[in-house]
Amino acid sequence: MASKSPSSHPTLNEAESATRERILLEAARLFRHHGYAATTLREIADAAHIKAGSIYYHFASKEEILGDVLDKGIQAVSDAVRERIEALPAGASFRDRIAAGIEGHLWGLLHNGDFTSANIRIYGQIPTSAKNRHRVVRRAYADLWDRLFEGAMASGELRSDSSAGVIRLFVLGALNWTVEWYNPQRGSFQDFSRQLTEIVFNGVLARETA
Amino acid sequence: MASKSPSSHPTLNEAESATRERILLEAARLFRHHGYAATTLREIADAAHIKAGSIYYHFASKEEILGDVLDKGIQAVSDAVRERIEALPAGASFRDRIAAGIEGHLWGLLHNGDFTSANIRIYGQIPTSAKNRHRVVRRAYADLWDRLFEGAMASGELRSDSSAGVIRLFVLGALNWTVEWYNPQRGSFQDFSRQLTEIVFNGVLARETA
DNA sequence: GTCTATACACCGATAGAC
DNA sequence: GTCTATCGGTGTATAGAC
Numbered sequence: 001m002a003s004k005s006p007s008s009h010p011t012l013n014e015a016e017s018a019t020r021e022r023i024l025l026e027a028a029r030l031f032r033h034h035g036y037a038a039t040t041l042r043e044i045a046d047a048a049h050i051k052a053g054s055i056y057y058h059f060a061s062k063e064e065i066l067g068d069v070l071d072k073g074i075q076a077v078s079d080a081v082r083e084r085i086e087a088l089p090a091g092a093s094f095r096d097r098i099a100a101g102i103e104g105h106l107w108g109l110l111h112n113g114d115f116t117s118a119n120i121r122i123y124g125q126i127p128t129s130a131k132n133r134h135r136v137v138r139r140a141y142a143d144l145w146d147r148l149f150e151g152a153m154a155s156g157e158l159r160s161d162s163s164a165g166v167i168r169l170f171v172l173g174a175l176n177w178t179v180e181w182y183n184p185q186r187g188s189f190q191d192f193s194r195q196l197t198e199i200v201f202n203g204v205l206a207r208e209t210a
Numbered sequence: 211m212a213s214k215s216p217s218s219h220p221t222l223n224e225a226e227s228a229t230r231e232r233i234l235l236e237a238a239r240l241f242r243h244h245g246y247a248a249t250t251l252r253e254i255a256d257a258a259h260i261k262a263g264s265i266y267y268h269f270a271s272k273e274e275i276l277g278d279v280l281d282k283g284i285q286a287v288s289d290a291v292r293e294r295i296e297a298l299p300a301g302a303s304f305r306d307r308i309a310a311g312i313e314g315h316l317w318g319l320l321h322n323g324d325f326t327s328a329n330i331r332i333y334g335q336i337p338t339s340a341k342n343r344h345r346v347v348r349r350a351y352a353d354l355w356d357r358l359f360e361g362a363m364a365s366g367e368l369r370s371d372s373s374a375g376v377i378r379l380f381v382l383g384a385l386n387w388t389v390e391w392y393n394p395q396r397g398s399f400q401d402f403s404r405q406l407t408e409i410v411f412n413g414v415l416a417r418e419t420a
Numbered sequence: 421g422t423c424t425a426t427a428c429a430c431c432g433a434t435a436g437a438c
Numbered sequence: 439g440t441c442t443a444t445c446g447g448t449g450t451a452t453a454g455a456c
Contacts, residue, residue, distance in 0.1 A: 019421080035335035037248030040449065053452080054422050062450070095415065117334075124331055124390065125245035159416050162405045167414050169391045170384060170406065177383030180334065195372045196380065203413035204377050205305065206369050229439080251432065263434080264440050272432065 020058045022048045028069045028114035036066055036122045063130050070123070070134050073115035078141045080108030094152035095201075101148060102175065102200060103193045109179050110189065117179045145172060171200055230268045232258045238279045238324035246276055246332045273340050280333070280344050283325035288351045290318030304362035305411075311358055312385065312410065313403045319389050320399065327389045355382060381410055 016024075026047035030039040041062060045052040059065050081104035085097050092100075109116045123131070123138075149168045152158040158167065175196065182192065226234075236257035240249040251272055255262040269275050291314035295307050302310075319326045333341070333348075359374040359381075368377065385406070392402065 017421095033335065035245045035247055035332070037245050038335065041451085042449085050421095051423060052450090053424075056451070057421055121331065121334055122245070124327075125243065125248065156416055159409075159412075159414055162409065162414075166405060167409070170388070170409060171414060173387030173391065174380060174384030177387055178380070181379045181383065195376060199369075199372060199377070199380060199413070201413045201415045202369075203409070203411045204369055204372075204381060205411045206366055227439095250430080252430090260439095261441060262432085263442075266433070267439055 017058070019048070019050065023050075023055060023058055023065065024068055024072065025114070027065050028072070028118050031066070031069060031118040031122055032114050036126055063127065066126060066130055067133055069115055070119050070130075071137055073112060073119035074137050074141055076112040077105055077108035077116060078144070080104040081144065094148060094155055094157050098148050098152060099197050099201075101145065102197050105172070105175055106178065106193050106196065107189065109176065110182050110184075113179055120176050120179060142168070174200070227268070229258070229260065233260075233265060233268055233275065234278055234282065235324070237275045238282070238328050241276070241279060241328040241332055242324050246336055273337065276336060276340055277343055279325055280329050280340075281347055283322060283329035284347050284351055286322040287315055287318035287326060288354070290314040291354065304358060304365055304367050308358050308362060309407050309411075311355065312407050315382070315385055316388065316403050316406065317399065319386065320392050320394075323389055330386050330389060352378070384410070
């Protein structure tokens with residue numbers, strides 16, 4: 001469903017060369033920690049164990065590297081979410097589908113930290129041209145969540161004193177920021193995911209009835 | 211309580227010149243939208259209607275501008291939170307104090323968007339030296355919230371199946387991200403703040419009992 | 421497919437006139 | 439307190455050998 005990286009270079013299909021993949025991996029890491037503008041092609045090349053000029057065999061520009069890094073981040077999260085939702089039984093409630101989506105989102109986010117954090121940290125700062133090219137990918141993913149929350153709102157499973165749009169922005173923002181502070185040494189991913197789902201669903205206050 | 215901007219230039223006290231303030235305002239806006247490294251002193255100077263060389267009369271370096279922008283962001287939020295909490299009656303519950311803190315945090319955050327968003331967007335990308343200098347200010351603000359959530363945990367007002375630390379990181383992360391999507395044209399600030407407090411306290415699901 | 425060498429532009433910062 | 443002029447360093451990108 002939908003092709004993966006439309007910006008490949010000379011050859012035909014999407015089998016990425018090892019070097020190209022190494023460039024993207026190191027670029028994502030450097031973009032995440034230093035920002036897009038502050039990261040130089042020389043640094044990326046050093047980290048990928050090639051010389052700066054060689055990058056231009058694999059990419060047409062620094063901005064093309066950026067585009068691929070951003071796309072990969074969204075793709076990883078989107079794939080994980082869809083996979084988990086599709087694994088549910090046909091008549092699953094919106095509550096269960098949202099729970100599956102939260103776990104998938106967190107899994108994709110936290111297991112591809114350099115690509116997803118680069119996305120979150122630098123999207124607001126990249127050139128307009130890059131933002132325009134990338135916007136459609138982000139919009140498609142946001143639509144997926146809008147459908148979940150709007151469905152839950154219509155079925156009465158969601159609180160109705162906020163719009164589905166506000167709830168989506170709030171929940172996804174909260175989840176996304178975990179990539180900045182999640183510490184895998186403080187417990188299992190499963191446990192972390194369950195805690196966050198509980199807080200999102202029922203809030204931080206102690207339940208009065210229970 | 212505690213002095214405000216320790217990095218002033220030649221004169222004695224904290225009365226900032228209009229030019230200095232204009233530089234900080236434009237720098238915050240540019241840092242927010244383009245990042246720290248991508249923003250040039252020439253751009254800041256243009257926006258402040260002076261020439262690039264003149265900046266060095268007011269600041270010793272680009273990094274000093276950055277430090278002041280970051281400090282101002284935290285200060286604005288911290289002031290708004292403390293003000294609202296101190297206005298509560300003496301024996302107020304932790305629930306009420308956290309609610310007041312959330313409103314203050316959102317108010318300070320959204321009414322100083324360029325300074326606070328600069329903080330959120332670029333803190334992970336700035337030079338280590340700037341991060342070290344700034345860390346103490348952030349830590350002091352985080353401590354304020356840790357005391358609130360740990361008190362609420364001890365008094366039984368907070369859910370106990372997550373640590374107070376995880377709850378603080380989750381809640382503040384969720385609130386902070388609103389600066390990326392809050393739209394004042396979609397309703398009053400008071401209404402927005404109430405909706406978010408409700409979601410943080412009780413979650414996004416419809417209540418079963420009620 | 422990777423290298424060396426380099427073109428051309430622009431950066432942060434400084435010096436010194438006014 | 440702001441200006442002009444400029445230094446030394448470094449950025450992306452390209453050309454062409456291997």
